[in-house]
Amino acid sequence: MSAQQETPASVRGMGDIFRGLGRKLAAGEAGPLLVLLMVGAIWTFFQTQNPRFLSPGNLTNLMLQQAAVATMSIGVVLILLLGEIDLSVGAASGFCAAVMTVLMVLHGVQPVLAVLAALATGALIGLFNGFMVTRFKIPSFVVTLAGSLTLVGLLLYILGDTGTLNLSNNFVTALTSTFFPPLVGWAVAVVAIALILATALAGRSTRSKAGLKVGSLGGMAFTVIAIAAAIIAMVFVFNEDRGLPLVVCIVFAFALVFAYVTERTRFGRHMFAVGGNAEAARRGGIKIEHVRLLVFMLGSTMAAAGGILAASRLMAVNQSSGGSDLLLMAIAGPVIAGTSLFGGRGSVWSALLGALVIGSIANGMDLLSLASSVKYIVTGGVLIAAVTIESITRMRRHSTLIE
Amino acid sequence: MTPATESIGATGVRTYLLSLKGVSKAFGANQALSGVDFEVDAGEVVALVGDNGAGKSTLVKAIAGVQLCDEGTFYFNGVPMKISSPQDATRLGIATVYQDLALCDNLDVVANLYLGHELFANGIGRFGFFLDETGMERRSLELMDSLAVTTIKDVRVNVGSLSGGQRQAVAIARSLLGDPKVVLLDEPTAALGVSQTEQVLTLIGTLRKRGLGVVVISHNLENVFAVADRIIVLRLGRRAATFDVRGVSREDVVAAITGAEFGLHADTAKESV
Numbered sequence: 001m002s003a004q005q006e007t008p009a010s011v012r013g014m015g016d017i018f019r020g021l022g023r024k025l026a027a028g029e030a031g032p033l034l035v036l037l038m039v040g041a042i043w044t045f046f047q048t049q050n051p052r053f054l055s056p057g058n059l060t061n062l063m064l065q066q067a068a069v070a071t072m073s074i075g076v077v078l079i080l081l082l083g084e085i086d087l088s089v090g091a092a093s094g095f096c097a098a099v100m101t102v103l104m105v106l107h108g109v110q111p112v113l114a115v116l117a118a119l120a121t122g123a124l125i126g127l128f129n130g131f132m133v134t135r136f137k138i139p140s141f142v143v144t145l146a147g148s149l150t151l152v153g154l155l156l157y158i159l160g161d162t163g164t165l166n167l168s169n170n171f172v173t174a175l176t177s178t179f180f181p182p183l184v185g186w187a188v189a190v191v192a193i194a195l196i197l198a199t200a201l202a203g204r205s206t207r208s209k210a211g212l213k214v215g216s217l218g219g220m221a222f223t224v225i226a227i228a229a230a231i232i233a234m235v236f237v238f239n240e241d242r243g244l245p246l247v248v249c250i251v252f253a254f255a256l257v258f259a260y261v262t263e264r265t266r267f268g269r270h271m272f273a274v275g276g277n278a279e280a281a282r283r284g285g286i287k288i289e290h291v292r293l294l295v296f297m298l299g300s301t302m303a304a305a306g307g308i309l310a311a312s313r314l315m316a317v318n319q320s321s322g323g324s325d326l327l328l329m330a331i332a333g334p335v336i337a338g339t340s341l342f343g344g345r346g347s348v349w350s351a352l353l354g355a356l357v358i359g360s361i362a363n364g365m366d367l368l369s370l371a372s373s374v375k376y377i378v379t380g381g382v383l384i385a386a387v388t389i390e391s392i393t394r395m396r397r398h399s400t401l402i403e
Numbered sequence: 404m405t406p407a408t409e410s411i412g413a414t415g416v417r418t419y420l421l422s423l424k425g426v427s428k429a430f431g432a433n434q435a436l437s438g439v440d441f442e443v444d445a446g447e448v449v450a451l452v453g454d455n456g457a458g459k460s461t462l463v464k465a466i467a468g469v470q471l472c473d474e475g476t477f478y479f480n481g482v483p484m485k486i487s488s489p490q491d492a493t494r495l496g497i498a499t500v501y502q503d504l505a506l507c508d509n510l511d512v513v514a515n516l517y518l519g520h521e522l523f524a525n526g527i528g529r530f531g532f533f534l535d536e537t538g539m540e541r542r543s544l545e546l547m548d549s550l551a552v553t554t555i556k557d558v559r560v561n562v563g564s565l566s567g568g569q570r571q572a573v574a575i576a577r578s579l580l581g582d583p584k585v586v587l588l589d590e591p592t593a594a595l596g597v598s599q600t601e602q603v604l605t606l607i608g609t610l611r612k613r614g615l616g617v618v619v620i621s622h623n624l625e626n627v628f629a630v631a632d633r634i635i636v637l638r639l640g641r642r643a644a645t646f647d648v649r650g651v652s653r654e655d656v657v658a659a660i661t662g663a664e665f666g667l668h669a670d671t672a673k674e675s676v
Binding site: 206207210211212264265266267269270272273275276277279280281283284285286344345 | 503504505506507508509510514518519520521523532533534537538540541544
């Protein structure tokens with residue numbers, strides 16, 4: 001090991017970082033990194049098949065396509081963290097979007113009020129699901145599966161005979177059709193990077209002031225630079241096309257808020273505790289029923305938000321809103337990106353990463369104009385592969401525990 | 404500590420930190436406990452032993468307030484008290500570490516120590532329900548340090564990756580956060596290896612040094628002899644014998660547990676306190 005000691009500190013720092021990453025990968029702890037590698041592989045493959053895949057126009061479209069799913073997935077992550085599942089998010093998104101559209105188009109309600117009504121409808125759906133799960137101890141998949149059917153019925157009912165309601169140009173459609181000029185895009189990037197750096201440095205200084213161990217400066221720099229590079233690349237790509245889309249900002253804002261809630265607040269901590277060991281959480285004095293109820297409400301509210309974004313992009317609500325493979329995509333995304341189906345492990349960011357993976361595959365296959373049969377088979381295969389990887393790493397964790 | 408530790412009053416009756424008199428509990432026709440007395444003093448480790456079904460768990464559940472007894476009086480420092488819920492027990496300063504430990508494997512040591520009692524940051528952080536992670540981490544390290552738990556170096560590691568002894572240490576440390584006076588440990592060394600058991604026994608010794616009253620339920624007599632000051636034997640729902648650990652052999656304790664020598668009426672005859 002004498003050779004290693006002679007290497008300059010900076011080089012050793014980098015080496016340590018990569019060794020650490022390798023170890024984490026093997027232990028299944030570097031979820032995000034694994035997913036990014038997956039995205040890299042998918043992008044490389046489709047780029048070699050169709051050079052238009054990585055064009056700014058297509059990448060921007062990819063983001064616009066996935067905004068609704070990513071939003072719904074954020075809500076799904078919250079529910080998965082509890083070890084529960086919500087199979088009604090697809091139908092809820094469609095129904096809530098329909099509520100909004102019916103109020104606006106048929107009843108002339110102010111768009112903002114209609115959006116709020118749709119979100120409130122989502123919260124009510126979640127309240128019902130959560131109530132059934134906590135009060136009557138019915139497994140959440142049964143409650144939400146039944147709820148899903150009911151919501152599809154309600155969607156058909158309120159859409160009435162026409163079956164389709166078009167959204168004319170207004171507040172709601174602007175959500176997904178507004179693009180910021182390049183300068184604004186760069187300003188957002190600068191502010192975001194400055195905030196990330198400031199948060200990282202502030203965290204370090206509080207820890208060292210409290211006399212606690214701080215991570216290596218190199219590791220922090222590596223993370224911050226990687227995230228900054230990703231932000232700069234994104235804004236660059238957007239500016240090459242139509243500019244930074246408003247909806248991308250909305251989705252990131254959602255993700256930031258819920259990342260904060262899950263990782264930094266007491267409520268978030270209680271969510272992880274309930275998902276990890278509900279009995280331990282209960283004995284610790286955590287009101288686990290309250291946590292469950294609130295999380296189901298948040299999950300359905302995010303489904304409603306996703307439904308609104310989907311309606312905005314489609315500029316309409318129809319009988320298949322919230323149907324098809326939307327539910328599968330919304331749940332599969334976070335799971336592919338490392339959120340456990342068994343509760344207690346995962347991150348809000350997996351919703352975004354998962355939507356990126358699934359969206360990339362779907363978008364790439366569209367560009368290659370593959371048949372839907374192939375698309376379903378491939379998406380299903382990717383999901384199985386991802387869940388298998390998660391399961392294997394989980395088993396490995398357990399076997400190290402037993403040793 | 405309480406002056407009661409070695410004081411024998413004019414009446415000749417010692418005042419214990421916690422004492423129970425005439426505790427009885429029946430489950431239908433099954434008399435789980437009948438007229439059991441129990442006492443533990445500050446700075447003392449009492450081992451509660453007995454065969455399966457002797458009533459150990461029932462007694463501990465009664466003290467922890469999880470399961471109420473039918474009859475019996477509780478005294479805390481000689482003052483009669485009522486324990487009718489786990490909250491009552493906690494308020495009196497009685498902490499219980501159950502055998503399953505009730506830890507969240509997916510959370511780190513700090514989060515488990517403060518589970519359900521998280522600290523908030525001050526100032527604007529409190530407004531945003533922001534957790535005081537540095538404060539909790541610092542205090543966790545201090546707590547582990549004060550308990551001389553040297554096996555847990557990193558309190559940010561997930562509890563799921565800790566060994567059995569370390570997990571037990573976390574569970575015991577958590578029970579101390581509420582600043583209890585009495586700690587009940589249910590089978591703290593069950594399913595632990597030799598060195599892990601050693602760590603836990605050392606930790607129990609530390610609790611005694613801190614002046615806590617410690618009650619250990621155990622099947623393992625070797626551990627009981629290693630750590631306890633007094634041994635209370637339950638048999639068929641009665642207190643069969645009490646031994647000072649210094650003046651007794653394993654054979655005597657086993658005999659009391661199985662009832663081989665004493666029969667049913669030997670309760671008080673052989674008491675060595």
